[in-house]
Amino acid sequence: MNTKYLDLLAQKYDSEEKVVTEIINLEAILNLPKGTEHFVSDLHGEYQAFQHVLRNGSGNVREKIRDLFQDVLFEKEINEFATLVYYPEEKLQLVKNDFGNEEELHQWYTVIIERMIRLISHASSKYTRSKLRKALPSQFVYIIEELLYKANKSTNKEQYYTEIVQQIISLGQADKLITGLAYTTQRLVVDHLHVVGDIYDRGPEPDKIMDTLIHYHSVDIQWGNHDVLWLGAFSGSMVCLANIIRICARYDNLDIIEDVYGINLRPLLNLAERYYGDNPAFRPKAHADKQLTDHEKLQITKIHQAIAMIQFKLEMPIIKRRPYFNMSERLLLEKIDYEKNEITLRGKTYPLENSCFATVNPQQPDQLLEEEQQVMERLLFAVQHSEKLARHMNFLMKKGSLYLKYNGNLLIHGCIPLDEEGNMEKMTIEGKTYSGRDLLDIFERYLRHSFAHPEETNDLATDMVWYLWTGEYSSLFGKREMTTFERYFIKDKKTHKEIKNPYYHLREKEEICRKILAEFELNPDQGHIINGHTPVKEIDGENPVKANGKMIVIDGGFSKAYQSTTGIAGYTLLYNSYGMQLVAHKHFNSKEDVLRDGTDVLSVKRLVDQEVKRKKVRETNIGEELLQEISILNRLREYRYMN
Ligand SMILES: O=P(O)(O)OC[C@H]1O[C@](O)(COP(=O)(O)O)[C@@H](O)[C@@H]1O
Numbered sequence: 290m291n292t293k294y295l296d297l298l299a300q301k302y303d304s305e306e307k308v309v310t311e312i313i314n315l316e317a318i319l320n321l322p323k324g325t326e327h328f329v330s331d332l333h334g335e336y337q338a339f340q341h342v343l344r345n346g347s348g349n350v351r352e353k354i355r356d357l358f359q360d361v362l363f364e365k366e367i368n369e370f371a372t373l374v375y376y377p378e379e380k381l382q383l384v385k386n387d388f389g390n391e392e393e394l395h396q397w398y399t400v401i402i403e404r405m406i407r408l409i410s411h412a413s414s415k416y417t418r419s420k421l422r423k424a425l426p427s428q429f430v431y432i433i434e435e436l437l438y439k440a441n442k443s444t445n446k447e448q449y450y451t452e453i454v455q456q457i458i459s460l461g462q463a464d465k466l467i468t469g470l471a472y473t474t475q476r477l478v479v480d481h482l483h484v485v486g487d488i489y490d491r492g493p494e495p496d497k498i499m500d501t502l503i504h505y506h507s508v509d510i511q512w513g514n515h516d517v518l519w520l521g522a523f524s525g526s527m528v529c530l531a532n533i534i535r536i537c538a539r540y541d542n543l544d545i546i547e548d549v550y551g552i553n554l555r556p557l558l559n560l561a562e563r564y565y566g567d568n569p570a571f572r573p574k575a576h577a578d579k580q581l582t583d584h585e586k587l588q589i590t591k592i593h594q595a596i597a598m599i600q601f602k603l604e605m606p607i608i609k610r611r612p613y614f615n616m617s618e619r620l621l622l623e624k625i626d627y628e629k630n631e632i633t634l635r636g637k638t639y640p641l642e643n644s645c646f647a648t649v650n651p652q653q654p655d656q657l658l659e660e661e662q663q664v665m666e667r668l669l670f671a672v673q674h675s676e677k678l679a680r681h682m683n684f685l686m687k688k689g690s691l692y693l694k695y696n697g698n699l700l701i702h703g704c705i706p707l708d709e710e711g712n713m714e715k716m717t718i719e720g721k722t723y724s725g726r727d728l729l730d731i732f733e734r735y736l737r738h739s740f741a742h743p744e745e746t747n748d749l750a751t752d753m754v755w756y757l758w759t760g761e762y763s764s765l766f767g768k769r770e771m772t773t774f775e776r777y778f779i780k781d782k783k784t785h786k787e788i789k790n791p792y793y794h795l796r797e798k799e800e801i802c803r804k805i806l807a808e809f810e811l812n813p814d815q816g817h818i819i820n821g822h823t824p825v826k827e828i829d830g831e832n833p834v835k836a837n838g839k840m841i842v843i844d845g846g847f848s849k850a851y852q853s854t855t856g857i858a859g860y861t862l863l864y865n866s867y868g869m870q871l872v873a874h875k876h877f878n879s880k881e882d883v884l885r886d887g888t889d890v891l892s893v894k895r896l897v898d899q900e901v902k903r904k905k906v907r908e909t910n911i912g913e914e915l916l917q918e919i920s921i922l923n924r925l926r927e928y929r930y931m932n
């Protein structure tokens with residue numbers, strides 16, 4: 290090793306004691322049980338439901354409370370206490386309204402603070418003191434450490450501790466302390482969060498999810514097709530941009546574009562007013578908690594048509610300039626007989642309904658009108674100059690990737706494109722052929738290139754981001770084609786079907802999953818594939834755990850729009866030192882319901898995989914890094930202090 294590097298390191302470790310202390314410290318960490326990983330996916334803008342799952346650690350908080358108090362507290366008290374840990378500010382407010390006098394409240398504070406301290410002591414038992422310290426509310430670190438010390442040992446300082454707690458209460462700091470302790474507990478029960486894709490679209494608050502993730506203590510993201518659509522728009526892809534606006538219009542979420550990200554939709558509205566009227570195929574989906582006036586509904590319906598038609602036009606030149614995308618079937622506007630109002634797809638002719646082709650020139654259907662072009666340019670400029678969107682997209686890039694190998698598992702939103710025989714599907718891009726892991730790697734390289742060059746709007750990298758959204762061999766889409774057009778304009782439901790890549794039935798087979806794990810240089814005996822993307826239809830008896838436990842699909846549908854087809858409100862996965870557990874969540878109504886009734890939306894936990902021996906940090910990705918650090922420190926010790 291370069292001695293320059295060791296000299297530099299010696300500035301930090303400037304005595305043998307310091308080196309040795311650090312080695313001992315790292316060795317000790319290696320022997321701790323592995324931290325808990327928490328997997329979620331397909332959040333689709335459902336911030337409130339996501340918050341709840343995050344705050345209760347998919348049931349982990351309640352489990353710790355139960356460990357400690359199930360013999361001494363009634364179920365109702367356990368519920369109340371759990372709710373306090375999830376939503377401390379709101380719960381404190383409710384509790385305080387119930388007390389008649391100060392004294393009762395003080396007594397309650399005393400009891401609760403003691404319980405909270407015990408809970409933290411329990412939840413942090415597998416962490417180092419230093420890690421715990423970092424998780425404590427900064428203004429109370431010293432006090433909490435004192436109290437924790439008492440929770441751990443019986444000492445002669447009973448009086449002293451009682452006095453500390455009484456002082457906190459009488460100085461009016463109890464609420465702050467309890468709130469801080471609650472958040473510390475939430476943080477301790479989950480060590481690391483994986484978001485297996487699709488933060489954006491359909492639901493109302495993806496931006497708030499992003500803000501939460503930005504402030505989360507430890508997280509990675511595997512991009513979903515919807516996330517990539519937003520990244521594409523920000524990176525200069527007009528067709529991706531048209532898609533995100535279309536989806537926002539369809540789900541009545543245009544305020545995400547306008548109010549949250551500050552993008553002016555006025556020019557688009559003006560255009561829409563000029564060319565479009567009411568159209569049942571383009572009316573926005575109803576929101577349970579949002580009432581639209583007829584006028585608003587009509588405006589959105591018009592915008593929805595305007596942007597959908599722009600999208601269909603914009604797809605065409607890309608399909609033409611990238612023949613290897615193999616999408617000529619999607620040159621839809623060329624397949625329309627505008628006189629007869631019909632379309633011919635794969636040799637079959639269908640009548641069109643709800644058509645709205647006022648801006649289409651049948652001779653040159655891919656041409657944007659001058660005003661459509663201008664509107665899109667203004668929108669793209671606004672999107673690329675939205676400070677808030679820039680913050681969210683940068684974070685998505687920094688923490689995200691197409692797939693992730695983590696602690697022996699493969700995390701991926703969609704699929705590994707396969708043929709019917711289970712071979713990795715090949716795609717030729719610019720004369721070079723890729724498959725399996727190489728294909729995903731080249732996709733990711735294009736995406737990063739496009740993001741780094743937002744000024745390029747028609748280059749291959751930018752087109753490739755759109756391919757990731759909708760291309761046949763995209764690992765995020767995984768279907769033959771996206772039938773958006775057909776669903777708007779053709780009645781025959783057979784044309785709406787999106788045929789899935791063979792991956793989606795082959796992944797039921799253990800040998801296929803083993804093959805994929807091996808392709809990614811993971812141990813097939815130990816690894817799992819963790820997927821999102823396709824809602825698991827529990828209603829129809831579908832099992833999220835497949836291929837003899839090698840494959841776990843955790844999209845149960847946070848998305849409210851899909852809950853009627855899944856029958857539940859999402860799966861999450863926990864992976865701690867004892868093994869993996871799948872949690873199925875019931876429908877989440879609102880935080881208010883939880884506060885009022887103290888009920889959780891969790892339902893069943895299923896054991897997916899049990900470790901034979903409790904897994905230690907040594908056997909994890911982080912453990913590998915620590916082992917490397919130890920080896921470097923040993924070398925420093927020899928070089929600097931032993932001769
Ligand atoms: O139900 P919607 O919002 O119209 O979306 C349907 C489209 O969404 C997709 O399912 C992709 O979204 P998901 O990644 O959530 O599955 C497309 O395959 C399909 O065309």
Ligand SMILES: [Mn+2]
Pocket residue numbers: 487513514515702765821822823
């Ligand atoms: Mn998806």
